[in-house]
Amino acid sequence: MLGRDAYRAWTTITLRWADADRYGHVNNTVYYQWFDDAVNVWLIAAGLLDLRGDGPIGLVVETGCRFAKPIDFPGAVEIGLAVEHAGTSSARYRLGVFLPDESDGVAEGHFVHVYVDRTTRRPQPLSPAWRARLETISLGER
Amino acid sequence: MLGRDAYRAWTTITLRWADADRYGHVNNTVYYQWFDDAVNVWLIAAGLLDLRGDGPIGLVVETGCRFAKPIDFPGAVEIGLAVEHAGTSSARYRLGVFLPDESDGVAEGHFVHVYVDRTTRRPQPLSPAWRARLETISLGER
Amino acid sequence: MLGRDAYRAWTTITLRWADADRYGHVNNTVYYQWFDDAVNVWLIAAGLLDLRGDGPIGLVVETGCRFAKPIDFPGAVEIGLAVEHAGTSSARYRLGVFLPDESDGVAEGHFVHVYVDRTTRRPQPLSPAWRARLETISLGER
């Protein structure tokens, strides 16, 4: 799994009681909530996504995750984000889940967004400005 | 609704993409997740609940919430907590949901825990130590 | 708690792995998801709510629930629904959670919707047709 150096943007998320399932660790589905959070928080901060505006929105077409080590409430996770690939109207992100003060990640995943017109929901080519902004968080050398 | 002064303990929780429903605001059910978080984070910090130990655990027997104003991802909420009443083996908490830097709450609720033996799940009277600890966060004068 | 006779409309919901928390029973917050389901399924079936149309929508301003008995995945729950009170632009529903083939409920709650214009989000008086439809599921004699 990639180390912290590979990632270019970070989001901290507080764990919730509801995240843990009957086995006493955070359920696998919750990591995907964090991927949604990390990607969208970054898109909003980067000025690319305006939830109340009329620009393009990202629809998720593929995700995946490998889970290396169980974690548990309470506490927080730090989600590292980087762009692996920008396509014509899509972006493939890599995400790493880390506990604060730990260098090894606890999970790693990918997340593919297709950017579509908000109303028609048809794919919309990424503008040069979008593309340039995505490049600022390109995945580090591995 | 009670102001910030009424509360005695605080927890900050980051909002998630998944918290908002189709109407573009945080869904009512999510506030109850935050109540679970605030109560349990405080119980753990107070040394009353040990998730991996064998002391009593709290089971929820009643909750309720009034919603004053919609809120939305991204951002965070601050949850104020206070004890309204400590019974023989139960505690009734009051909770207020606030946006950072706002003095008026966006929602207010209550949450009743019955403390039970972890294995038998039978109610267990609160020890004097528990009771004293709960009193340190008694709801402020109204 | 009210028996099955008090309720006028029913929705069956399948339990999910994610519903159970670390204590091995369905978490209290999940019951509120079912209340959302039962009310909205009924509103849609009654022709009062069209998720993709432009009529009024219901915003939740208050909920509450008492939990009588823990339940667990897998299986299903049956949610009974009845209208306790219809106001100028609001409705207060009573909801009962039952296991299939059991006559005593496992939880009982209330749920208050204010009906608002979808765009302005301002309260909108209930039309006579809405009111008449709500009356068809008035809470039974107690």
Added chain:
Amino acid sequence: MLGRDAYRAWTTITLRWADADRYGHVNNTVYYQWFDDAVNVWLIAAGLLDLRGDGPIGLVVETGCRFAKPIDFPGAVEIGLAVEHAGTSSARYRLGVFLPDESDGVAEGHFVHVYVDRTTRRPQPLSPAWRARLETISLGER
């Protein structure tokens, strides 16, 4: 994506209001809840998993999903399940999400469980009985 013929076991799950996000369709993370449901419902029905017993439990080490078509509340989904591969102490499942009465799936994913001792959480080799049971739902010819 695989058709219905590829799958060997089926679970029907009711959609919830909470499943849809601000874009008015079921959020990507919810499909993973259904994978948890389908796998565990089958394991329990097959007699391999006893939630309250002391046999091995499955921990999720990898999942992934491709999303072909948005779906929305209300309604239900049918989850098709098959075993792609059984390892020494693991199983890789393939899952398809279908709308009732539709032959093409709306999403397809995989889910890898490692079976561990419930207490030590160390991997435990699959018994011949487990292996034989898993083979009864081997993925169909493609």
